[in-house]
Amino acid sequence: MAFFVDVSVRSLNKHNEELCGDKVEVIRTRESVIIILSDGLGSGVKANILATLTSKIIGTMLKEGASIDEAVDTITQTLPICSVRQVAYSTFTILQIFNDGHAYIVEFDNPSIAFFRAREAVCLPWKERIVHGKRIRESELQIFKEDIFVMFSDGVVHAGVGKILNMGWQYDNVLEYIQKNVRKNPSVNMLAGQIISACSSFYQGEPGDDTTIVAAEIRQPSHLSIMAGPPSDPSMDAAAVKSFMDCPGAKIVCGGTTANIVSRCIKKPIKTILEYESPDIPPIAYIAGIDLVTEGIITLNKVLKNLKDINKGAMEQYNLIYRYNDGASKLTRMLLDRCTHINLYIGRAVNPAHKKQEFSDALGIKTEILELLAEKLDLFGKEVVKIYY
Structure with missing residues (x-):
């Protein structure tokens, strides 16, 4: 069995x-x-x-x-x-x-x-x-x-x-x-x-x-894959997206540039939603064949904070993620409840906007956030595999 x-x-x-x-x-x-x-x-x-x-x-x-x-x-x-x-x-x-x-x-x-x-x-x-x-x-x-x-x-x-x-x-x-x-x-x-x-x-x-x-x-083992960040070499876009799409289970894309790459490679348009569920979290988008499309670094930071708070026993924060439908709450719920095995596709390309010191101090670099996210998910009993491209 x-x-x-x-x-x-x-x-x-x-x-x-x-x-x-x-x-x-x-x-x-x-x-x-x-x-x-x-x-x-x-x-x-x-x-x-x-x-x-x-x-x-x-x-x-x-x-x-x-x-x-x-x-x-x-x-x-x-x-x-x-x-x-x-x-x-x-x-x-x-x-x-x-x-x-x-x-x-x-x-x-x-x-x-x-x-x-x-x-x-x-x-x-x-x-x-x-x-x-x-x-x-x-x-x-x-x-x-x-x-x-x-x-x-x-x-x-x-x-x-x-x-x-x-x-x-x-x-x-x-x-x-x-x-x-x-x-x-x-x-x-x-x-x-x-x-x-x-x-x-x-x-x-x-x-x-x-x-x-x-x-x-x-x-029953259940799988979820997250793609966040473009490849370090644009020539790897198609191969990275194919590997991501070939994974079983739910699929999540984080980041506007990453979403555009996925959209182009699978030939499905992005539908952007301008309504804000939360003023602090950018709105989600839709791509056919993808379970969830979110903004990148702000949303991932919020997911990481949610997991940290829940792990510390912050019941108020725990209850909030089941009350709201912003991108961070949805992603947190999917990570906690919908899967046992997680693949993290981590792009190594550097966003020029993230090089600014004040932005880095406030939000961290996406790769670092994803590394910390993997550590937290391990504490919740998830089997996490990191794939760099």
């Missing part, structure tokens, strides 16, 4: 803490995808260190073929002892999805993973056992496309304690909320965003605990 594991992660730091005490590690190997959510004891720097050590140790050992027993034993012997509570551990959830179509789940003291098939919650079969003094729960199952797993730290369950909800959100209510959103959200990115947004609301913007959501879906 050919599939891709689409993973979306959202976190809130405990109020007044610069570091999150939860840590998520996503490791893709030839045999499997390993997702680890660890929750360090307490909060702040100490919790961050515990969670990071736990996720790194487990991830590295499982990647190298070690058993969960060996990983738990190593964690037990490695983590420092808390001088106050005299305990040394980080809770964790492990989801390992193998290429042969089966999944293995391990939980230690984290809220239980939520699993959905055909958009409906399904109870998993669990076995409990003691591993080096730690009681863990394990489950194995066959996976199918569109199966969804949702992992979360106890900051989700405790959301609202002492504020809106006296006893916190509580697990059953969290599960009910996730179920409603699984049915209506087209992507795990939107699903994770909705859940973490609800947590932020319950905490009234001041989280009382580190709060993390990890949503993973078994998807």
